[in-house]
Structure formats: structure tokens, C-alpha cells
Amino acid sequence: MTGRTTPVRKLQLQFEGDTYPVWIGARCLDDIASRIGELKASSLHIVTDETVGRLHARTLFERLSADATARLWTVRDGESAKSLASVEGLAQDMVRAGIDRRSVIVAVGGGVVGNLAGLIAALLFRGIRLVHVPTTLIAAADSVASLKQAVNLPQGKNLLGCFHAPTAVLIDLCHLQTLPAAQVRSGMAEIIKNALTVATENLTLLEEALSPSASYSDADFALIVEAGLLAKQKIMASDRLERRQAVVFEYGHTVGHAIELAAAGRVPHGEAVGLGMLVAAEVSFRLGRLNAAGRALHHRLLDRNGAVARMPDGVTVDAVMALLRMDNKRGYVAARPDQVAMILLDAPGVPGGPSEQPLTLVDAALVRSCIEDCLVRDVAHPKEEAKLCHL
Numbered sequence: 001m002t003g004r005t006t007p008v009r010k011l012q013l014q015f016e017g018d019t020y021p022v023w024i025g026a027r028c029l030d031d032i033a034s035r036i037g038e039l040k041a042s043s044l045h046i047v048t049d050e051t052v053g054r055l056h057a058r059t060l061f062e063r064l065s066a067d068a069t070a071r072l073w074t075v076r077d078g079e080s081a082k083s084l085a086s087v088e089g090l091a092q093d094m095v096r097a098g099i100d101r102r103s104v105i106v107a108v109g110g111g112v113v114g115n116l117a118g119l120i121a122a123l124l125f126r127g128i129r130l131v132h133v134p135t136t137l138i139a140a141a142d143s144v145a146s147l148k149q150a151v152n153l154p155q156g157k158n159l160l161g162c163f164h165a166p167t168a169v170l171i172d173l174c175h176l177q178t179l180p181a182a183q184v185r186s187g188m189a190e191i192i193k194n195a196l197t198v199a200t201e202n203l204t205l206l207e208e209a210l211s212p213s214a215s216y217s218d219a220d221f222a223l224i225v226e227a228g229l230l231a232k233q234k235i236m237a238s239d240r241l242e243r244r245q246a247v248v249f250e251y252g253h254t255v256g257h258a259i260e261l262a263a264a265g266r267v268p269h270g271e272a273v274g275l276g277m278l279v280a281a282e283v284s285f286r287l288g289r290l291n292a293a294g295r296a297l298h299h300r301l302l303d304r305n306g307a308v309a310r311m312p313d314g315v316t317v318d319a320v321m322a323l324l325r326m327d328n329k330r331g332y333v334a335a336r337p338d339q340v341a342m343i344l345l346d347a348p349g350v351p352g353g354p355s356e357q358p359l360t361l362v363d364a365a366l367v368r369s370c371i372e373d374c375l376v377r378d379v380a381h382p383k384e385e386a387k388l389c390h391l
């Protein structure tokens with residue numbers, strides 16, 4: 001870390017009729033506080049989790065409290081906070097504290113806090129202003145470039161939600177420097193996904209820049225975050241509800257979400273998506289669509305990102321297959337119980353299936369076999385393991 005303040009850059013994201021600014025800088029807390037101040041909120045409600053509260057959100061809260069009525073609301077860390085019970089509990093607390101239609105909810109944290117605070121902002125008074133201050137790479141480079149807000153049900157991830165655009169996104173890249181390596185890799189997996197699906201022009205740069213130790217400078221993060229946001233903008237500019245071409249951003253998520261849910265919070269989202277992409281590449285290869293070089297590129301990129309192609313401890317293939325039946329993409333196409341709706345690539349940057357909605361129905365038996373091949377190593381067969389490692 002250099003300790004230098006990086007000039008704040010502005011990107012204006014445009015998703016059909018919705019547009020909002022993303023301000024990106026490093027060591028720019030004063031700038032963030034003054035932009036929030038400009039919103040002239042009747043009160044500010046900062047939502048964070050325990051870790052981010054300790055590291056960053058409390059400092060911002062203290063800065064904001066000097067000039068405005070502000071409250072700090074802290075949820076527990078992790079995916080389990082993305083629940084309807086959290087929405088109801090926080091909304092009740094905020095109403096008791098006097099939140100009104102001119103208040104602003106400020107989400108300071110990763111994708112979990114962003115989605116939770118986003119859903120509350122969408123629901124309270126049928127919609128109040130939301131500002132994102134993303135502190136994970138996933139949130140900064142991916143989830144803030146989306147209008148989707150949701151919480152989970154025990155049956156599946158993101159099953160309860162709606163669309164609500166933020167008023168602004170304010171990114172201080174130095175927040176990303178306190179992330180554990182696993183979280184940085186998790187975010188990079190989403191950037192890899194965006195490059196493989198819609199921004200192939202970033203693939204060479206990405207392959208060179210990826211650091212297996214997950215250490216990046218503020219300047220590296222600036223490039224990575226901007227590339228991630230622009231990749232999403234490319235497609236969502238004409239599909240703000242992410243129901244048509246933008247479904248492609250769910251690449252790797254069919255199996256990834258199931259693994260994430262089965263691991264019950266022990267596996268970061270992007271890591272699970274990375275495993276899901278390996279399975280999707282294998283399925284596509286076996287169907288004769290993606291060639292061996294395309295499949296090998298998936299393994300190389302994820303390997304350079306320090307990922308291990310292995311099912312997380314304690315997660316069984318049966319559990320993953322059962323959760324696949326709840327996948328929220330099934331509703332887009334009429335899938336039989338023995339089919340899984342997946343995004344597949346015919347080549348990097350070329351999604352398979354109908355261009356207006358790139359989903360392919362795949363036999364569940366094939367998906368199971370690919371999960372077993374890619375992620376379940378049989379220690380009794382070391383040759384198999386060696387083959388998989390050197391793809």
C-alpha cells in the first residue's frame with residue numbers, strides 16, 4: 001500500500017432507464033462523506049456486518065454523524081444474515097429509530113450487506129434511496145453493477161427479492177486491502193467469469209495480472225474493478241432486469257450456488273462460482289461444444305487465481321444435486337425434474353443456446369458425472385488426480 005490518495009474517477013452506469021454514478025478512488029473517505037452529505041438525507045442508516053463495522057464502517061459512521069443524524073446497524077458476518085428475518089428485524093429497528101422517505105440507507109460491506117440493505121431500501125415506504133460503499137472485490141466489481149436485491153430461503157439462494165437501483169456507488173479501493181486472500185480470490189473468480197463470458201478482450205491481461213497469492217496494489221484493483229463494472233454494463237445496458245442476455249452472468253452459478261448453499265457459509269461465493277464454472281466447462285466439452293483449449297483456459301485462469309478444483313469438505317454430490325432442483329433459473333425454461341438449466345459456453349465469449357436467453361437444458365446425470373470428474377478426487381486413483389491437475 002502506498003498511502004497516496006488516488007484521484008476519484010467517475011463511471012456512469014446505464015442500465016436501460018436506470019443510471020447511477022460509481023465513484024472510484026483510494027483513501028477517499030472525505031470524498032465519500034461529502035457525496036453522502038450532498039444527498040441531504042433526513043437521516044442516514046448505515047448497514048454493515050461485524051467485521052466491516054470494526055475495520056471501516058464505524059469510521060465512516062463517525063465522520064457522517066458529525067453533520068447528520070446517523071445510525072449504525074450491524075448484522076452478523078456471512079450469508080446467514082441474508083434472510084427475511086434480518087430484513088424484518090432491521091426494518092423494524094429503523095422504523096422505531098425514525099427512518100422516513102427522505103432517509104438514505106448506506107450499505108457498507110460486501111455483497112451480503114449490499115443485498116440485504118438493498119432489499120430493505122426497496123421495501124421501506126415502497127422504496128427509499130440506497131448508497132453502496134462496497135468493501136469486497138465481488139461487491140465493488142460485480143454486485144453493485146446490478147439492480148438485483150435479494151435474500152435467501154432455506155430452499156435456495158436469492159429466492160426472495162426485487163429490483164432497486166442505488167442512488168450512487170462510492171468505492172474506496174483501500175478498503176479492499178484488508179480483505180483476506182480467500183475473499184480477493186472469490187472476487188477475482190467473478191471477474192474471470194465476466195471475462196470468459198462477455199469481455200474476452202480482458203482475458204490476456206487477466207491471465208498475466210492474476211496473482212496466486214491474491215496480492216494486488218490499489219492501482220491493480222482500480223483496473224480490475226473498472227473492467228468488472230464495464231463488462232457488466234456491456235450487456236445490462238439493454239437488459240436491466242437480467243432476464244435475457246444478462247442471464248449469462250449466472251455462468252458457473254447453477255452448480256456454484258448449490259455448492260455454496262450446501263457448504264453452509266464455509267465457502268466464499270466466488271470460490272463456489274469458480275468450481276461451478278469448471279463443471280460448466282466440462283459439461284460443454286462433453287457435449288462437444290467447448291473445445292479442449294477452452295476447457296483448459298478455465299482451469300488455467302482459476303489455477304492462477306489460487307483456486308483448488310475440489311469439492312469443499314463435507315459437501316456431497318448428492319446434496320449439490322438435490323439443491324440444483326431449486327435453482328432459480330429453472331423458471332426461465334420448462335425443465336423436467338431430470339434436467340438442469342445451465343449457461344454453457346461454445347467458446348470464450350460465445351454463450352450457447354438462444355441468444356435472447358442463453359440457457360441450455362442439460363441432463364442431470366451428465367451434470368452429476370461432470371461434478372464427480374472435476375471436483376471429487378478419488379485418492380485411490382492418483383493418475384486421475386494428476387490428469388485433472390494438468391488440464
Ligand SMILES: NC(=O)c1ccc[n+]([C@@H]2O[C@H](COP(=O)([O-])OP(=O)(O)OC[C@H]3O[C@@H](n4cnc5c(N)ncnc54)[C@H](O)[C@@H]3O)[C@@H](O)[C@H]2O)c1
Nearest residue numbers: 051077078110111112135136138143146148175178179269
Ligand atoms: N446483486 C448481485 O447481482 C450480486 C452479484 C454477485 C454477488 N451477489 C451476492 O453477494 C454475496 C457475496 O458477496 P461477498 O463475497 O462480498 O460476501 P460477504 O458480503 O459475505 O463478505 C465476505 C466476508 O468478507 C468480510 N469483509 C467484507 N469486506 C471486508 C474488508 N474490506 N476487509 C476484511 N473483511 C471484509 C465480511 O465481513 C464477510 O465475512 C452473495 O450473497 C451473492 O449472492 C449479488
